[in-house]
Structure formats: structure tokens, C-alpha cells
Amino acid sequence: MKTTDQTDHKRRDFLKTGVAASAVTLAPGIVMHTAEAAPRDKAVDSSVRWGMLVDTFKCASGCDSCVQACNEENGLEAYSMPEGADPEKWDQQRPKWMRNVTLKDNLSGRISNLPLMCQHCENPPCADVCPTGASFRRADGIVMVDRHTCIGCRYCMMACPYKARSFIHENVDIKPELAPRGKGCVESCNFCVHRLDDGETSTACQDACPENAIIFGDLNDPNSEVSKALAEYPSVQIRADLRLNTGVRYSGI
Amino acid sequence: MKKIFYKEWDIASQTYWMILAVLAVISAVAGFAVLHMEHSGHWVTGMSNQIVWGTPHVFAVFLIVAASGALNVASIASVFNKKAYKPLAPLSALLAVALLIGGLLILVLDLGRPERLMVAMTTYNFKSIFAWNILLYNGFIAIVAFYLWTILDRKMNRFYKAAGVAAFVWRLILTTGTGSIFGFLVARQGYDAAILAPWFIIMSFGFGLAIYMLVLSDFFRLSDRPLGDSVMFRLKNLLGVFVAASLLLTLMYHMTNLYGTENHAFEAFILRDGGIYTALFWIGEILIGGLLPLAIVFHPSLGKSRSWIYAAAIMVIIGGIATIYVIIIGGQAFPMAMFPGKTVIASGFYDGINGLASTYSPSLAEALLGIGGGVRMLKILPMSMADEVADPHSAS
Ligand code: SF4
Ligand code: SF4
Numbered sequence: 001m002k003t004t005d006q007t008d009h010k011r012r013d014f015l016k017t018g019v020a021a022s023a024v025t026l027a028p029g030i031v032m033h034t035a036e037a038a039p040r041d042k043a044v045d046s047s048v049r050w051g052m053l054v055d056t057f058k059c060a061s062g063c064d065s066c067v068q069a070c071n072e073e074n075g076l077e078a079y080s081m082p083e084g085a086d087p088e089k090w091d092q093q094r095p096k097w098m099r100n101v102t103l104k105d106n107l108s109g110r111i112s113n114l115p116l117m118c119q120h121c122e123n124p125p126c127a128d129v130c131p132t133g134a135s136f137r138r139a140d141g142i143v144m145v146d147r148h149t150c151i152g153c154r155y156c157m158m159a160c161p162y163k164a165r166s167f168i169h170e171n172v173d174i175k176p177e178l179a180p181r182g183k184g185c186v187e188s189c190n191f192c193v194h195r196l197d198d199g200e201t202s203t204a205c206q207d208a209c210p211e212n213a214i215i216f217g218d219l220n221d222p223n224s225e226v227s228k229a230l231a232e233y234p235s236v237q238i239r240a241d242l243r244l245n246t247g248v249r250y251s252g253i
Numbered sequence: 254m255k256k257i258f259y260k261e262w263d264i265a266s267q268t269y270w271m272i273l274a275v276l277a278v279i280s281a282v283a284g285f286a287v288l289h290m291e292h293s294g295h296w297v298t299g300m301s302n303q304i305v306w307g308t309p310h311v312f313a314v315f316l317i318v319a320a321s322g323a324l325n326v327a328s329i330a331s332v333f334n335k336k337a338y339k340p341l342a343p344l345s346a347l348l349a350v351a352l353l354i355g356g357l358l359i360l361v362l363d364l365g366r367p368e369r370l371m372v373a374m375t376t377y378n379f380k381s382i383f384a385w386n387i388l389l390y391n392g393f394i395a396i397v398a399f400y401l402w403t404i405l406d407r408k409m410n411r412f413y414k415a416a417g418v419a420a421f422v423w424r425l426i427l428t429t430g431t432g433s434i435f436g437f438l439v440a441r442q443g444y445d446a447a448i449l450a451p452w453f454i455i456m457s458f459g460f461g462l463a464i465y466m467l468v469l470s471d472f473f474r475l476s477d478r479p480l481g482d483s484v485m486f487r488l489k490n491l492l493g494v495f496v497a498a499s500l501l502l503t504l505m506y507h508m509t510n511l512y513g514t515e516n517h518a519f520e521a522f523i524l525r526d527g528g529i530y531t532a533l534f535w536i537g538e539i540l541i542g543g544l545l546p547l548a549i550v551f552h553p554s555l556g557k558s559r560s561w562i563y564a565a566a567i568m569v570i571i572g573g574i575a576t577i578y579v580i581i582i583g584g585q586a587f588p589m590a591m592f593p594g595k596t597v598i599a600s601g602f603y604d605g606i607n608g609l610a611s612t613y614s615p616s617l618a619e620a621l622l623g624i625g626g627g628v629r630m631l632k633i634l635p636m637s638m639a640d641e642v643a644d645p646h647s648a649s
Contacts, residue, residue: 064601067601082293082294082296085296089296089299089301090296092301092302092303092304092603092611092612093295093296093300093301093302094302095302096302096601096602099600099601099602099604100599100600100601101597101599101600101601101602101604102597102598102599102600103592103595103596103597103598104595104596104598105594105595106594106595106596107594111598116602116604125437125438125439125440127378127380128380128381128437129380129381129382129383129437129438130378130381130383131373131377131378131381131383131384131387132372132373132376132377132378132384133376133377133378133381149369149372149376150365150366150369151364151365151366151367151369151370151372151373152364152365152366152369153360153364153365153373153383154305154306154365155381155383155434157302157305158305158306158438158441158585159437159438159440160440161439161440161589161591162589162591163302163303163589163602163604165302166302167295167302167305167365168294168365169294169295169296169300169301169302170293170294170295170296171293171294183294183365184294184295184364184365184366185365185366186365238591238592239440239591242439242440253592253595
């Protein structure tokens with residue numbers, strides 16, 4: 001019997017490479033952080049916590065560039081409606097990692113737009129409930145699904161307060177290389193982990209946003225753009241009452 | 254003390270094979286439904302990324318909850334030392350195991366990757382109540398099997414009491430565990446209630462006993478063996494008590510929800526505006542599953558009629574399935590409150606636009622899968638009943 005916890009064991013298993021910490025201890029008590037992403041031959045550790053700030057003041061109504069970019073980057077276009085399916089039902093079954101939501105304030109009537117996706121909780125309910133430990137949180141804050149141990153029970157989808165996850169209801173036409181996946185498993189936004197593991201530091205949605213409403217970066221690094229923005233503007237967590245300490249924050253809602 | 258004789262189920266062999274054949278045909282149809290579902294993917298079901306758990310889960314949870322309740326009669330005999338119930342205990346234990354297996358089968362077949370069952374059995378995340386449930390279910394089958402052995406084998410009789418107590422305690426934990434699967438989903442308003450676990454326990458008492466009563470009277474009728482009135486009357490009184498307690502907890506659940514302002518919208522949805530869920534709540538859960546059977550079993554003349562008692566038991570089962578449906582599907586259909594003080598007016602992923610609930614209509618494939626699980630359990634029964642069955646007359 002094997003137990004799993006929410007560290008980066010799995011990734012180590014995948015990589016089967018030597019483990020080198022990206023935080024170097026120079027002398028007792030003095031640690032040098034490397035702010036950039038760890039390349040693939042290093043195990044992720046908690047010196048970095050990836051996070052995002054969405055400025056809803058900038059997010060433009062009617063724009064869905066980020067969602068398009070996400071779909072393309074992560075191969076969500078590879079899912080097409082199965083023959084004989086009911087289009088209306090299919091629309092509820094197709095996977096979405098990211099969606100646009102438009103809100104209207106009940107008192108003032110003010111309209112705001114925002115993209116909603118996995119909030120990369122520090123205490124992720126999805127990982128807590130997953131019976132096999134397939135849902136896990138990497139040391140660098142990214143919550144993702146191990147598609148080799150996910151049994152497709154969908155308990156994580158029941159537990160996620162943001163409805164951030166999708167179950168793959170159909171056979172997949174092509175197998176995209178960036179994100180291997182298949183029917184019967186659950187998936188969700190992983191902060192474009194393939195990019196980060198290659199040493200890049202941006203997500204597809206951030207790059208695509210014409211208004212620069214999405215700022216992505218290392219929350220542990222006080223000099224990162226996202227940390228500075230968070231220090232400067234007021235921001236909130238969606239459903240802060242659940243105390244999940246989300247990695248995605250919003251300002252202007 | 255009179256001796257109890259457990260006799261074979263001496264039903265005419267034609268009838269026996271007929272029953273088996275009918276059940277086999279139904280499970281074959283259900284089998285094809287499963288193959289179809291697993292081959293094409295879950296898009297052939299009514300389930301979606303909005304309503305994640307559907308009809309299969311309703312049936313599965315109902316059967317699992319009922320399983321622990323089916324053990325009532327055996328527990329009364331062993332734990333509470335009521336001699337009159339002892340001859341009825343083996344059927345009770347057998348039924349409990351059969352119901353549980355039926356429910357689990359549905360859950361497994363509904364998985365996205367059922368072929369990875371071994372992963373679920375060998376890789377545990379001990380933080381997950383789901384993983385604990387897998388252990389609880391396996392343990393339940395083992396303990397009840399041992400318990401059955403202590404009843405039926407004279408040499409093992411000295412462990413009878415201990416095994417009975419163990420099974421009783423285990424099944425209380427098991428139902429608590431099943432209830433907690435939902436209790437842990439704090440983000441969904443319908444499930445975030447401490448009362449869910451005791452409510453599930455009380456429901457299990459009623460559902461399990463109702464199924465037990467039906468099976469008991471059918472088996473005795475089919476084998477032309479007389480079933481004493483006194484037995485049935487005792488059981489129906491017990492059923493009445495469980496149904497009443499269940500109603501009370503339903504009331505408490507909704508009252509506590511109404512007490513907290515943040516749950517008012519959810520309560521209005523279930524009790525007033527929820528369409529199908531509101532109908533299932535009032536007509537299914539409250540009327541058919543509660544008030545009607547209660548009135549029947551305690552009615553001075555209807556309560557003495559065997560066919561009315563039979564009807565009451567069926568009503569409890571129908572009402573029970575409706576209850577679980579409202580809990581599981583209704584709880585998901587109601588949009589999650591993500592933005593207090595704001596209304597979602599557009600979304601690329603539903604999200605309860607203008608407070609609208611998610612839609613769900615079960616497809617034939619998933620309904621068949623659910624029913625197939627129930628039939629599976631019935632198939633186990635006659636085959637085992639051919640060996641051992643209780644004869645209440647020897648005890649009265
Ligand atoms: S947002 Fe949902 S899927 Fe993402 S980490 Fe939190 S609970 Fe898990
Ligand atoms: S669907 Fe997969 S990732 Fe989600 S809880 Fe089940 S096994 Fe874990």
C-alpha cells in the first residue's frame with residue numbers, strides 16, 4: 001500500500017533524474033533564492049509559489065482572448081462534439097479550463113468581467129478529497145492531476161468551490177504533446193506548467209491579454225511584477241471565507 | 254429455548270430458474286449499457302461538467318445506505334438480544350452484503366477509468382474520506398461475512414455476540430462515512446451541514462428495513478411458506494418509527510438551513526422554486542416516502558393488512574430514492590455562490606447565469622446502469638438463499 005501526500009513526489013517519479021534544490025543554502029540561515037523557474041532536470045520546491053493577479057478594471061467586456069489562448073495552448077480544441085450528441089448537452093460536457101464571467105453588482109449595477117479558472121489553492125479541497133492522490137499540489141503551488149492515477153471518480157469536481165475542473169466525456173481526436181490526456185480523467189488549469197518547467201515564466205492567457213489584465217509570477221519573490229502589483233492594489237480571493245489561500249487574486253470586484 | 258432450524262429455500266425449481274433468468278436478462282441489458290458508456294465516453298449520459306454525479310450515484314448511494322440498514326434485524330437480534338429476531342438475522346446479513354456489493358458495483362462501473370480499480374485499491378490518500386470509505390466497505394463485507402458464519406455454524410456460535418456488536422458498530426461508522434462524502438463538500442450549500450451524517454444513519458434504518466421486509470415476504474410467498482403475522486407487525490412498527498425519525502431529521506436539516514441567511518436561496522430552491530427538485534422533495538420525499546407510509550403502518554386497520562404494509566415498504570423505497578436524488582442532483586443543480594452581492598449575467602461555463610440552475614436529464618444508459626446494480630444484488634440473493642433461510646415459525 002502506498003500513500004501519497006501533496007508534495008512533488010510524483011514529478012520526481014516522472015523525471016527520474018537527480019534532485020537539485022533551486023534554493024541554495026550559502027551559510028546557516030542565509031538562503032539564496034533563484035526567482036526564475038526551475039528547469040526540467042530539477043525537482044520543484046517551495047522557494048517559488050506561482051500566482052496570478054487579475055485586474056478586472058482592465059478586463060474588457062466581450063473579449064475572450066485569454067480563453068482562446070488557453071484552449072489553443074492546452075489542446076482543448078482537440079475535443080470535438082461526438083457524432084450524434086445533442087449540441088446543448090455537449091456544451092455542458094466539453095472541457096473548459098478557463099472561462100469569462102460577467103458580473104453585475106446587485107446594488108450599484110456596476111458590471112465587471114473576469115476570467116475564472118483553477119485558483120491554485122494552497123489548501124486545495126480537490127486534493128484533499130481525491131481518493132488516489134491523483135489531484136495534488138506541487139511544492140511550487142501548482143495544483144494539477146496525475147493522469148496516470150486519476151480513476152475518474154469526479155469527487156474533486158464536487159469539492160472544487162470554483163467549478164474549475166472538467167471531466168473528459170469523450171474520446172480524444174489527437175493526443176496533444178504538451179498535455180497528454182484522455183477520456184475518463186479530470187483536468188484543469190495548471191498555469192501552463194509545461195512552459196514553467198521549460199524555464200519560461202508566463203502563461204498563455206497572460207501573453208494573450210491585450211489589456212494586460214493578467215499578471216503572472218512568483219508570489220514568493222517580493223520583486224516580481226505580481227508581488228509588486230499585489231502590494232500596491234487592493235485585491236481579493238474569491239470565496240475568501242473558505243480560507244483556501246488561493247494563488248489567483250482579483251482586484252476590482 | 255426452542256431450536257431454530259435454518260432450512261433451504263425450497264421454492265419450486267421452475268420458479269427459481271425463472272427468477273434467475275429474468276434477473277439475468279436485466280443485468281445483461283445493464284451490462285450493454287455500461288459497455289456503451291465506457292466505450293463512447295460519458296457524453297452518452299446526462300452527466301456533464303455542471304452536474305458531475307448523476308443517476309448512477311443516486312442508486313449507488315441509496316443501495317449503500319440501505320445496505321447498512323438491512324442489517325437492522327440482525328443487530329436487534331444480537332446486539333439488543335431480542336430472541337424473536339434471531340431467526341431473521343441471516344437474511345438480514347446476507348441482504349446487507351448484497352446491497353452493498355450492488356451499490357459499489359455501480360460506483361465502480363461509473364468511474365471514468367474503471368480499469369484502474371486496482372489503483373483505487375492500492376493507492377490511498379488518507380486525507381480523503383472517499384479512500385476511507387473504500388476501506389470501510391471492504392471491512393463491512395468481511396465483518397458481516399464472519400458474523401453470518403457465527404450465526405450459521407454452531408462451532409462458531411460463541412463469537413456470535415461479539416461479531417454482532419462489531420458489525421453493528423461498523424455499519425454506523427460506514428453510514429457516517431457515506432454521509433460525510435457529502436458533508437465534506439463545504440463549498441456546496443446543500444451539503445455543508447453537520448446534520449447530514451446522523452440523517453444518513455436514520456435514513457439507512459428505514460431504507461434497509463423496507464427492502465428487508467419486501468424481500469422477506471416475497472421469498473416466503475414464493476416458497477409457499479407461511480410468514481407469521483407477528484413478525485411482520487413488529488417490523489412494520491419499527492419501520493414507522495424510522496420513517497418518523499427520518500422526517501424529523503429532514504425537518505431539522507431544512508430548519509437549520511433556514512436559520513442561516515446565506516442558505517435561504519438554497520432552501521427556496523429546494524422547497525419552492527426548484528421545479529423537479531421541489532416536486533421530488535414534497536411529493537417523493539415527504540409524501541410518498543414519509544407521511545403516507547407512516548399513516549399506513551399506524552392505521553388501525555390498514556396497518557394490519559399485509560398488502561398495505563407491503564405497499565408502505567415500497568413507498569419508503571421510492572421516497573428514499575427521491576430523497577437521495579434531491580440531495581445529490583438538487584445539491585449540484587443549485588448554482589454555487591461564488592460572488593456574494595453580485596449576479597452572474599454571462600459566463601462561458603454556466604455558473605448559474607441570473608441564478609439559473611443547471612439542467613440535467615438522465616439518459617437511458619445511466620438509468621440502466623443504476624437499475625442493473627440493484628438487480629445484481631437481487632441475483633446474489635436467490636442463489637445464496639437456496640442454502641440458508643430463516644424460518645420464523647420455529648421461533649415464535
Ligand atoms: S480551484 Fe478547485 S481545482 Fe483549483 S486548486 Fe482550488 S479546489 Fe483545486
Ligand atoms: S476524478 Fe481523478 S483527480 Fe478527481 S478525485 Fe477522482 S481520482 Fe482524484
